[in-house]
Amino acid sequence: MVRALPLLFSAAVLLPGTVLASPAAPPAPDSGDTAWMLTATALVLFMVIPGLALFYAGMVRSKNILSVLMQCFAITGLISVAWVAFGYSLAFDTSGMEAGTVNLGSFIGTLDNAFLRKLGKDSLVGDFPESVFITFQMTFAIITPALIVGAFAERMRFSAMLVFMLLWFTAVYAPVAHMVWAGDGALMWDWGVLDFAGGTVVHINAGVAGLVAALVLGKRRGYPGTPMPPHNLGYTLVGAAMLWVGWFGFNAGSAVAADETAGMAMLVTQVATAAAALGWMAIEWITHGKPSALGIASGVVAGLVAITPAAGTAGPVGALVIGFSAGVVCFFCATTLKRRLGYDDSLDVFGVHAVGGIVGALLTGVFAAPALGGFGEVADIPAQVWIQAKGVGFTIAYTTVVTYVLLKLVGLVLPLRVDEEQEAEGLDLALHNERGYNL
Amino acid sequence: MKMVMAIIKPFKLDDVREALSEAGVSGVTVTEVKGFGRQKGHTELYRGAEYVVDFLPKIKLEVAVGDDQAERVVEAIQSAANTGKVGDGKIFVYDLDKVLRIRTGELDGDAL
Numbered sequence: 001m002v003r004a005l006p007l008l009f010s011a012a013v014l015l016p017g018t019v020l021a022s023p024a025a026p027p028a029p030d031s032g033d034t035a036w037m038l039t040a041t042a043l044v045l046f047m048v049i050p051g052l053a054l055f056y057a058g059m060v061r062s063k064n065i066l067s068v069l070m071q072c073f074a075i076t077g078l079i080s081v082a083w084v085a086f087g088y089s090l091a092f093d094t095s096g097m098e099a100g101t102v103n104l105g106s107f108i109g110t111l112d113n114a115f116l117r118k119l120g121k122d123s124l125v126g127d128f129p130e131s132v133f134i135t136f137q138m139t140f141a142i143i144t145p146a147l148i149v150g151a152f153a154e155r156m157r158f159s160a161m162l163v164f165m166l167l168w169f170t171a172v173y174a175p176v177a178h179m180v181w182a183g184d185g186a187l188m189w190d191w192g193v194l195d196f197a198g199g200t201v202v203h204i205n206a207g208v209a210g211l212v213a214a215l216v217l218g219k220r221r222g223y224p225g226t227p228m229p230p231h232n233l234g235y236t237l238v239g240a241a242m243l244w245v246g247w248f249g250f251n252a253g254s255a256v257a258a259d260e261t262a263g264m265a266m267l268v269t270q271v272a273t274a275a276a277a278l279g280w281m282a283i284e285w286i287t288h289g290k291p292s293a294l295g296i297a298s299g300v301v302a303g304l305v306a307i308t309p310a311a312g313t314a315g316p317v318g319a320l321v322i323g324f325s326a327g328v329v330c331f332f333c334a335t336t337l338k339r340r341l342g343y344d345d346s347l348d349v350f351g352v353h354a355v356g357g358i359v360g361a362l363l364t365g366v367f368a369a370p371a372l373g374g375f376g377e378v379a380d381i382p383a384q385v386w387i388q389a390k391g392v393g394f395t396i397a398y399t400t401v402v403t404y405v406l407l408k409l410v411g412l413v414l415p416l417r418v419d420e421e422q423e424a425e426g427l428d429l430a431l432h433n434e435r436g437y438n439l
Numbered sequence: 440m441k442m443v444m445a446i447i448k449p450f451k452l453d454d455v456r457e458a459l460s461e462a463g464v465s466g467v468t469v470t471e472v473k474g475f476g477r478q479k480g481h482t483e484l485y486r487g488a489e490y491v492v493d494f495l496p497k498i499k500l501e502v503a504v505g506d507d508q509a510e511r512v513v514e515a516i517q518s519a520a521n522t523g524k525v526g527d528g529k530i531f532v533y534d535l536d537k538v539l540r541i542r543t544g545e546l547d548g549d550a551l
Contacts, residue, residue, distance in 0.1 A: 227490040229483060294485055335487025348486060 030127040036258035037132045043249025044139035048146050049076055051246050055239030055297070056150050059347050062231040063426025064154045065436035071149045071158070075165055076142050082169055083138040089113035090174035092137065097185030106187040108175045126256055136253060137177075144173050144202045150347030151210030152217050154228075155423055158431050160414040167406045168209065172399055177201045180391070193391035194364050194376060194384070196265070197254035199309025199357045200395050207354020208396050211345055212403040217416055219344035221423055228346075233293050240297035244273060247304045251311040264375065265311040269304065272314075272323030276303025279327025295331070302330035302352050306360030309388075310367060313376035318367025325363065326356045354396075361392050440535040440547065441509040443502045446474065446528040447520040452498050458519035459502065462511050465551070468501040478526030497528060503535055503551060 053072035057065045079087070093109030112118070116134065123130035145165045152161075179187040180201050188200075195201060220228065230236060251269045255262035280299025285291040306326030307319055314322060334351030345351065365385035368376025378384045410416065417423075422430035429435060447455055452469065459467060473494035480493040504512050513530055521527055540550040 224488065228488075229485050229490055288484055288487075290484075292484065298486065339487055 026122050027124065027127070029124060029129050032258045033126065033256075034128040034132060036262065037128050037136055037253060037256065040249035040253025041132060041136040041139055043246045044136065044143065044253065045076075047243050047246030047250060048139070048143045049073060051239050051242030052143065052146055053239070054235045055243060055301070056153065056236075056347055058232045058235030058237075058239060059150075059230040059294075060153050061228060061426070062437055063428055063435075065231065065428065066432055066434055067158070067427035068149060068153050070432060071161060072146050074158075074162060075146045075149070078162060078166060079142045079145060079169055080138060082166060083134075083141050084116055086111055086114050087141055087169060087174050088116065088134050088137065090170070091141070091177040092182055094182055094185070097182065099184035100190060101185060102187065102190075103185075105185055106179065106190070108178050109182065128256075133256070136256075140198055140202060140250075141169065141173055141177070144198075144206045145169055147202070147206035147349055147353055148210045148213060151214045151345045151349040153346040154427065155217060155220050155346075155417050156213075157415060157418050158427075160410055160416045163414060164213075164406060164410045164416075167410065168403065171406060172205065172209065172402050173201075176205050176395060176398065188391050188394065191390060192384070192387045194313055194368055194378075194388065195309045195361065195391065196312035196364075197251045197308045199305065199360045199364070200391055203305045203308060203353040203357030204361065204392060204395050205399050207350045207352070207357060208399045209403040210349030211343065211354065212400055213407060214343055214345040214350070216404065216407045216411075220346065221420060223344045224339070224342075230294060233297075237293055237297050240300050243304060244300055247273070247308075251308060255312065261312055261375075264315075268311055268314050268316060268319035269307050271316050272307035272310075272319040272326070273300055273303035275320045275323030276300065276306065276327035276330075279303075279324040280331045281327075283328050283331050298330065298334060298348070298352060299327045302326045302356040305353055305356035306363070308357070309361045310364040313364060313368035313374050313378075315367065315373030315375065317373050318363075322360055322363045322367060326359045329359050330356050358392055361388050364388055440538060440551070441504055441506060441532050442535045443500075443504060443509060443512050443516070443530065443532050445500045445502075445516045445520070445530040446472070446497050447500065447516070448522065448527060449496055449498050451520045451522070451527075452500075454519040455500065455516055458515040459512065462515040463508065464502055464504065464512060464515075466503070470499040470501075472497050472499045476526070476529070495526070503538060505548060505551060 049072055053069050056068045060068055089111050090109045093113050095105065095110050095112055096103060097105040119130055125133040145168060180189060180193060180195050183189060193200065247269055248266050252262040252266040255265055277296050277299040280302065281291045281296050284295040303323040303326050306322050310318065310322055330352050333355040334348040338345060338348065338351055362385055365378065365388040366372060366381055368374040368378040368384060369381050407416065418427060418430060456467065473496055475493050475495060478495060480491055480495060483490045483492055502512055509532060513532060516530055538547050538550040
């Protein structure tokens, strides 16, 4: 989120008082900003369903297609409700926060705004309706747990998944979003971590949680000896293309205005993604002899992830470097590193999202500098990179520990995995009594 | 009577079908099959995960013909399906005991 947000929030907080004190009409929302934020919100939801859902659905075996689509849809429903009930308040409530002071409010918001009880029809954030801001942020809260689905695909029980996701959203997503984005007094905000659209909050967070989930649940039966090739890469490419288009809402929408920052975010998003797609394609062509469709789709996502934290501060040339680096580094992580270490992160949530997020977060500190064509207030590059690394390190540590504990807790009450027979039969039939294909 | 059964490359099906018509064949059964022979399989690579695919897709043709026609049909299939490369397939010919047309009950030569 842009650094101007505290001002926007104070405006929102002051508003009711202003209205009471003066009989004049409340300030009207800016129609341009409002129109763009409405659009951006729809674009981000479009990234999850159907974008991410299809991206994942194509990569699983045909007997599990409905299970991943179903997980994405159910998470969309679950988190939307939880966001209204308590999530928005936990993530964005600013009571008791003070710049430079570390207190409970630095880590998490209160429940003062549970069920959005403070929201009025004419409440504004900045100069557009708070209702739009809430929905916009809701879509980010939806996509983050949905990303984790790829790591435990083809083996997690649906009921355990729902319980885990609700707990993870509450204990990991909401506090991390709060620490990075809630404004003055929030932990990582006060450190000066630059995370424009959620490289840390969304991608590192989900990627690391995915790795932990893959390790706690264990490998799919037969992995890696049994072939488990993607069943329909056409879906995966369509999904990747939807993610690419939707990401303009994610990144340019994070300017929370229809302004020059949004415009530059759109440009650098396109440039970085293109560079990452070409980077992955090239390195795969060189090392494996042929460029693949799954490869270019993966490169696209790696580039989108990596430019996310930098979208508000990097210039076009910085974006080229960030994208290309992410394409190459994620290629090695999703192919070679995963094989070497032997973990079964089914759809490479760690190798693409966590690694792309880390590459992006660190390089954000480099290319925010005006000396390198950036638009951030960064004079001392090493110092900013150190701040970025602190943010990355803290998020990884926090997510790893809490995700592990939550999975173990859920595992005490509900088995996390389907049994052997169900796994062999496929989750579609075993858990949902349906087949994706009746040909 | 003979049953001529051939395994051919899928993209050669149209050529073979034409050649069979020219040879006077009035009916063919076609099945999509998989198998391996000297051509072996191929490897597929997904994000570094390599899978060896042993069985390749082929087309199986079955043509029932009279004894006098069999040689002509075999030649037609061979020349139409030949690319000169490994994996072109094989033709098998075996004796046929009986043929019956379901609609009329005609037998053997009349049923072909």
